Amino acid sequence: MPELSVLLPARNAAGTITRAVASTLAAMPRDAELVVGNDSSSDSTVGEAIRGASRGGVVDPRLRIEDITPGEGGVSRVLTQLMERTDSRLVGRMDADDVSLKGRFKRTMRAIERGDDMVFTQMIELRGSRPVPRMPYEITPEDMGWHLLLTNPVCHPTMLAIREIMDRVGGYRSVPAEDYDLWMRVASAGGRIRRIAPWGLLYRIHPGQVTGNASWRSDSWKNPEQARAFADLSVSLTGQELPRLVSLVSLPRDEAERELDRFVQVYTQGVASRPAPSRRALERRLNARAAWVRSHLQGEQS
CATH class of the missing domain: 3.90.550.10 (Spore Coat Polysaccharide Biosynthesis Protein SpsA; Chain A)
Structure with missing residues (x-):
């Protein structure tokens, strides 16, 4: 083999x-x-x-x-x-529809050899013929779970993983966001997930992508299996079950605001012990995601 x-x-x-x-x-x-x-x-x-x-x-x-x-x-x-x-x-x-960049496997395999279970590179978006590089910064395994509670911070076609960790958690499931669902289950199982800083892929953005479809996003936000995977990850990190932030936009506004306030409080307490650069980056991302939820709730009311 x-x-x-x-x-x-x-x-x-x-x-x-x-x-x-x-x-x-x-x-x-x-x-x-x-x-x-x-x-x-x-x-x-x-x-x-x-x-x-x-x-x-x-x-x-x-x-x-x-x-x-x-x-x-x-x-x-x-x-x-x-x-x-x-x-x-x-x-x-x-x-x-993407393009691999030289060195992507050499770099990710090196991280696997050093003890990680699942490794991603950063990517460059290709919008038509215009390359738009994403910020080349690393996300360590110690921070990855906290990022996953806010959003999916990695690009699936840049993945390199040890097969055993994927098999251990049940592999890919038939859910809308099969990649994010897998990352959450690996993180909950104690898997070491890292995103390295260098670019490894030209990621093509086009109108026909499934992930850009409003129906797909709605199905993903409401999927009970993904919600369970998210809840398990939140318990492993904070000791409390938290809802996905995207799921709050479908709740009555008063309930959504209460759940958002609880999420922010629990999350902020959870990352307080992270090193200052990591904590600040996570708090900035948390504030951006909370603002997104509030803007959607206000839009529903208007």
Whole structure:
């Protein structure tokens, strides 16, 4: 078995997958495989993936293409099948419309070797042809859980993880935000999750993204399994069950404001012992998220 399997779900991605495959193979170590999960594509996705892996008429043997069994569950279904069809010690992720940057796997594997269980890089958003770099700062395992209580601070296709920690918590589940749901369960189980500062990915922003859909966001905010994962994480960090901040916007205003005040108080007490730079960063993020909730509550009233 290879040391690393990079999982790349793809459906009708002929326009972008060539570069995604080529850039990922260029960034990968030799003892690795790139496994494309072809989810019933009706275009030339498979051919373009092979073209991205070809040099001088020779196809890189590290590319493997798996036809995915149709069904419900979206990307979580594809990822679950790819996990079942691979046996590497490490699991990486890539999306069919993004671009891997050189050095991403070398850096994340180094962090794994030093004791982390799940590692992400920072990313550069690609808005049309305009690159928009995200701030290159690290989030340590000691701070990651606190960040996860506020939002999802990492980019799924930059992930590198030890398979054992993913299997231990049940892997991907069929929920709207399958990535955030997994991170919360890993953090609750004591897994060490880190985001390193360097950029490792060009992340393409486009109108058709699922995560930009209002219906998807609503389903994610109200999903009971994700709410349970969030509550478990909050208990592990604070000793109290807290609601997801995004879920408060669907409550009556008085109840939402009470829950928001409780969240802010418990969270602020919880991060008080963190080193000053971390504490200040977390408090700034908390204030921004609380302001977002209040603006939505005011909008509902008006």
